[in-house]
Every structure is written in structure tokens, then in C-alpha cells.
Amino acid sequence: xMPTTATPRHSEYRLRRRVHFYEADxxxxxxxxxxxxxxxxxxxxxxxxxxxxIAPLTSDxxxxxxxxxxxxxxxxxxxDEFEVHIRIAAIGRASMxxxxxxxxxxxxxxxxxxxxxxVQRGVDGTMHAVPIxxxxxxxxxxxxxxxx
Amino acid sequence: xMPTTATPRHSEYRLRRRVHFYEADxxxxxxxxxxxxxxxxxxxxxxxxxxxxIAPLTSDxxxxxxxxxxxxxxxxxxxDEFEVHIRIAAIGRASMxxxxxxxxxxxxxxxxxxxxxxVQRGVDGTMHAVPIxxxxxxxxxxxxxxxx
Amino acid sequence: xMPTTATPRHSEYRLRRRVHFYEADxxxxxxxxxxxxxxxxxxxxxxxxxxxxIAPLTSDxxxxxxxxxxxxxxxxxxxDEFEVHIRIAAIGRASMxxxxxxxxxxxxxxxxxxxxxxVQRGVDGTMHAVPIxxxxxxxxxxxxxxxx
Amino acid sequence: xMPTTATPRHSEYRLRRRVHFYEADxxxxxxxxxxxxxxxxxxxxxxxxxxxxIAPLTSDxxxxxxxxxxxxxxxxxxxDEFEVHIRIAAIGRASMxxxxxxxxxxxxxxxxxxxxxxVQRGVDGTMHAVPIxxxxxxxxxxxxxxxx
Numbered sequence: 001x002m003p004t005t006a007t008p009r010h011s012e013y014r015l016r017r018r019v020h021f022y023e024a025d026x027x028x029x030x031x032x033x034x035x036x037x038x039x040x041x042x043x044x045x046x047x048x049x050x051x052x053x054i055a056p057l058t059s060d061x062x063x064x065x066x067x068x069x070x071x072x073x074x075x076x077x078x079x080d081e082f083e084v085h086i087r088i089a090a091i092g093r094a095s096m097x098x099x100x101x102x103x104x105x106x107x108x109x110x111x112x113x114x115x116x117x118x119v120q121r122g123v124d125g126t127m128h129a130v131p132i133x134x135x136x137x138x139x140x141x142x143x144x145x146x147x148x
Numbered sequence: 149x150m151p152t153t154a155t156p157r158h159s160e161y162r163l164r165r166r167v168h169f170y171e172a173d174x175x176x177x178x179x180x181x182x183x184x185x186x187x188x189x190x191x192x193x194x195x196x197x198x199x200x201x202i203a204p205l206t207s208d209x210x211x212x213x214x215x216x217x218x219x220x221x222x223x224x225x226x227x228d229e230f231e232v233h234i235r236i237a238a239i240g241r242a243s244m245x246x247x248x249x250x251x252x253x254x255x256x257x258x259x260x261x262x263x264x265x266x267v268q269r270g271v272d273g274t275m276h277a278v279p280i281x282x283x284x285x286x287x288x289x290x291x292x293x294x295x296x
Numbered sequence: 297x298m299p300t301t302a303t304p305r306h307s308e309y310r311l312r313r314r315v316h317f318y319e320a321d322x323x324x325x326x327x328x329x330x331x332x333x334x335x336x337x338x339x340x341x342x343x344x345x346x347x348x349x350i351a352p353l354t355s356d357x358x359x360x361x362x363x364x365x366x367x368x369x370x371x372x373x374x375x376d377e378f379e380v381h382i383r384i385a386a387i388g389r390a391s392m393x394x395x396x397x398x399x400x401x402x403x404x405x406x407x408x409x410x411x412x413x414x415v416q417r418g419v420d421g422t423m424h425a426v427p428i429x430x431x432x433x434x435x436x437x438x439x440x441x442x443x444x
Numbered sequence: 445x446m447p448t449t450a451t452p453r454h455s456e457y458r459l460r461r462r463v464h465f466y467e468a469d470x471x472x473x474x475x476x477x478x479x480x481x482x483x484x485x486x487x488x489x490x491x492x493x494x495x496x497x498i499a500p501l502t503s504d505x506x507x508x509x510x511x512x513x514x515x516x517x518x519x520x521x522x523x524d525e526f527e528v529h530i531r532i533a534a535i536g537r538a539s540m541x542x543x544x545x546x547x548x549x550x551x552x553x554x555x556x557x558x559x560x561x562x563v564q565r566g567v568d569g570t571m572h573a574v575p576i577x578x579x580x581x582x583x584x585x586x587x588x589x590x591x592x
Binding site: 021022024025026028031033057077078125 | 169170172173174176179181205225226273
Binding site for chain 1: 324333350
């Protein structure tokens, strides 16, 4: 059977979001811990756009985070509207890597990266690395211009 | 067999805590959403003092929160040391109710209450009310002076 | 000059939102502390719809939270889409009270209330109650069917 | 007057902490966003041990975060007791860099790094880089064995 082009692969997502009051700190700017959450929100939206949930209720496959980096250039404040542009930078046998750029009013606020692993969870809570299942891998591809 | 006094029952706990930077908001004061977390931290410390975990890894018994109230009188700020005094106000067949007083420097910051239910979780995630197991109920008692 | 009807008053808002992964706890359900944040998100959206920010960058008027209640009936889970329907239940000289209903798939998840005060902040961080400024009060009215 | 050695310089801190319920996610493990908060808690404790607050109420000097990295090796779960060992890896004219190791039961859970800048805030909220004030710089020194 020939491969078809009926199912497009997904490689990036642009999440638009407004800063909530509780995300900003006494300095009046978004606390840096929120950027990892913004990145993950964009990741999960990318998966949903690909027809997937990253954490279905009954799955024993999970995607723990194994590495993260962030550089912060400008602050975000309460009610600022910003964009998180996530791109798939690499797809390995049992891992994936994303990069992201956070912008506000056309200016770069932060850049980041996130590496996730694919694991199978035992009933005792242990996790061991497994290949990314085909029905997941087949929905994604590396973005053309993902920065390292 | 006679009941013994060998195992004291627990009815209250005083948690001492310092405000973290990320808990304060752009107004410079602890965001009100944190008080429900402070109350829960005190609850879990009370359970630990009674020799219990409220959420053991392998248990199908859980204690979801069913009601909460808070009144806020004074603000807390970054690095303030405060106390959360939790007391058991009522123990029902399948529920418990706590009250708490949050103080800082001898002054009342907030008062609150929390009601939890005892449920059994099915493999499909459903929950139905069950009596509090005896090995848990027997470790607690209502505090003498718990305010309503 | 006659009063005009050009500026409608606002009394309620319906916020639609999806549960983020980091909002759910080891029991697989949204941690109860998030409901106070959902309520506040809806409040701030109501103010924006009324052409206002509840915390402008340069204002010495602030609206600290003075009381909150919540009753929880059903759980929310990762990726659930839910609605927070906030209504103004009372407007006093120096305070306002909201009620809210959180629903998911047509079913009631939680109900809550929130009372806020209007204060003026001194340069030393102190706060004292002041009447709600007219340019704010004039944008809001009590909702017709707000439950107590 | 001769300089004295009466005031020791500080270069590291070991924070001991227990995982709160609300820090763990539906996978039953601490959500990765919390590690940046754990690191910051250790940083602020290091500053307090050095007799300083990183964010005094009335200061126009602030220390925004400009870069962060984390590698995650093992999960933390509810009620786990863990340690965050933070060390000063570099002190520049207007910036500092920390590294940290998070351990649990003698095993490495995560490693991370954090770079902060020293800025002066204008009344309009703008920030520009300034040298770290001497009364702060003089309290700290680079740790002997800080890993890069």
C-alpha cells in the first residue's frame, strides 16, 4: 500500500495567551518558573492539533521531561498578550526535543528548549525508556527552521 | 478487650512556614490562592504526625476536598514567617472538617475551613463515598476548642 | 446633561478554559487551589470587558480579596474544557461580591463566592479602605439572578 | 583600619524540603516547573544566611533571572524529603551564576543552573543593568567545587 498524504504531520504551534495576575511576582513581572509551563501548554496544544493527548487517562506510556533551558530577555507583565511559538527540533527513537520563542508585541521575551523521553510505567510506578509508539511518531516531524 | 491509651489521637497541628517569593503577587502580598495550599500543607503535616499519609502510593482510598472557606484580614509578604494552626472541627462517618487560623507576628492574617470526604476510587477513575477506614479514624479526634 | 445609555454596565462573564496538565494533582484531578485562580481569571476578564484593568501599572487603588468560599461537586481532569460563569452579587460602597458556577459538559463542578475590598495603598505598603472610584463603579451592576 | 575576617563570605547552601501534594502532577511526580522554584528557594535561603534579602521592600535594585538550565534524572513524589544544594559558580560585575544539585535518598534527582542580573528599576518599571552593590558582593564568594 502506498503511503498517502492524507494525514499531515505537525511540527510547530503558536499559542496565544494572556498573563494572569497570579503569574506575576512582587517585581511586577511574570515569575520565571511560569515559562516552563507556557512551553508545556504550547506542547500539549501541538499534540492536540495532531489529534493526540500527551497523557491519556488509561495509557501506560508517558513523556517525562528530561532537560530544559531558558534565556530571558524582556519581562512580561499582568494582562500582556504574548505568543509561544514551539517547534519540534529533533525526534529520536525514544525522545523528542522542542525549541520555543516567546514574543510580546513583536519583541523576543524568552527562548527555550525542552527534551522529553518516552517511557513505559510499571504498576509499581517505575519507568523505563521505550521507543515512541508509531501512532504518535507518525503524527510529527521536525520543523524546517527549528533553531537548535 | 479494653481500649488502651497507648496511641494518642491527634486533633491539631501548628505549621511554621516562610513566604516564598513566587507566592507573592504584583501587589507585593501573598496571592489568596496560596492560603488553601498552606491549609493543606498543615493538614498533611497533621496526618504525618499521626503516622499516616493522606495519599499513599498504592491506596484506592482518597480524600477529595468538598468545601472551603477563607476570610483574609492582613497581608503576608515575601519572607514573612507565619503559622498555620489547623484543628479538627468535626469527624463524620465519611467526612472530616478542619478549621485553621493563620497568624504572623501574633496577629491574625486569615481564618479558614476545609471539609474533605472519604472516597474509594474505581479503576475507571470514578469515586464513591465510603466510611473513613478505622485505622485512620482511630488516629484523630475533634480538637477541644475548634472554632466552627 | 442627560445620562445616556451609551455605556452598558457589566454584571457577568463566562470564561471558557481548558485544564492544563500542571493544574492536576496525583489523584488525576484539578487541585482545589486552582478554583480560586479560575474565579479570579473570570473576574479580570469581566473587568477587561468593562474596559478596565483591576490592577493598572500606576494605580494606588487596589482590590485585595477579603473572603472566599467554594463547594466542589465533581472533579475536572487534564484537557477538560470547562466554563466559569461569574456574576456580580453585590456592590457596596467599598467592596464587591461575586458568585461563580464552574461547569463541565453541562454538569456543575463547583460553586464559589469572592468578596473584594477597595483600598488605597500608601508608599509604605499600608492599605486603607476607600470608596470604589466612580469611573469603576459606573461600569458594573449587580447581576439579575446572582445566587447568594 | 584593617579589613577583618569577622564577616565570612557565603558560597553555598543546602536546603532540605519535603514535596507538597500540589507540586506533583497526574503522573504522580513533581511537575518539572517546580524545580526552578526549589532552586530559587535555596538561593533566597543562601542570601538570608548571608544576612541579606534578595528583594527588600524598599529597594530599587533587583535581580531578574536571565538564564536557567535543568536536567532531570529521577522523579520526586509526594512527601519525599529532598535536598537542594546550591553553589555560587561565578560572580561578575553585574551578574551571578549558581549551580545546583537536587538529591533524594542519596541519589541525584536533577542538576541545574541559574544566572541572575543586577538591575536598577526606574519609577516607570524600566530596568537597566548596574554593578552589584558592594554591600551585597562582599557577602558572597564563588564555591570551591561548583560544577559548571
